[in-house]
Amino acid sequence: MPGAAARQRHILCMKWGNKYGPEYVNRLYAMVRRHLSGDFSFVCLTDDAVGIRSEVRCLPIPALDLPPGIPERGWTKLATFSADLHGLRGTALFLDVDVVVVGSLDELFTQPGDFLIIHDYKRPRRVTGNSSVYRFELGAHPDVLEYFRSHVQEVRQRFRNEQAYLSDFLHRQGRLAYWPSGWCPSFKYHSIPRWPLNYWQPPAIPPGARIVIFHGECNPPDALAGRRNRRFRHIRPAAWVAEHWRE
Known part of the structure; x- marks a missing residue:
């Protein structure tokens, strides 16, 4: 640009x-x-x-x-x-x-397009x-x-x-x-481990992520507490949300 x-x-x-x-x-x-x-x-x-x-x-x-x-x-x-x-x-x-912003945003202003x-x-x-x-x-x-x-x-x-x-x-x-693949991953699709791993592995920050997008089932405080708004869709608490989603 x-x-x-x-x-x-x-x-x-x-x-x-x-x-x-x-x-x-x-x-x-x-x-x-x-x-x-x-x-x-x-x-x-x-x-x-x-x-x-x-x-x-x-x-x-x-x-x-x-x-x-x-x-x-x-x-x-x-x-x-x-x-x-x-x-x-x-x-x-x-x-x-x-x-939830988890990485540098500098390149989001310099990425061509x-x-x-x-x-x-x-x-x-x-x-x-x-x-x-x-x-x-x-x-x-x-x-x-x-x-x-x-x-x-x-x-x-x-x-x-x-x-x-x-x-x-x-x-x-x-x-x-x-945006390049991986910069703005979905918490729902890319952070939560697949079943049945979601019962004992917590959601993780995907490699290369800059901004994790919350849509559909969780907001950041829900992810931090290990809550989803759909029954039988278990997640463990995402402790890393507290590190980033703060003032």
């Missing part, structure tokens, strides 16, 4: 509703600070800034401006592709608030990416949001969620690229 070293770097996250408390944002900031060298700004797009540490710049989540009666739930991240996101300029690395996202875990032949971690130039892809707004019914019929639509849209433009 030419000129990346001279461009301002931003970490973006989103928190809305009451599913995640401010501690998720605070711990995400602390993990990034430990694992990203040099200067960066940390921005949380949120509807409630109470309890979020002062180093984090809290800004409103831009409205998707959808027609009346159409819910924004499941599509909110598309707001990051506004033509002018609160005047921010430079390179943005978006992180879900429930990820116009738009980078996690490749689908279960079906690698599909275009779809996982939007827990994606990088882009702020203001460079306003058509992502503009097309969604003007074709919202069509998009909602064709795609399950924003990451499926986003991946398809940028793939058709030849701009979609994926």
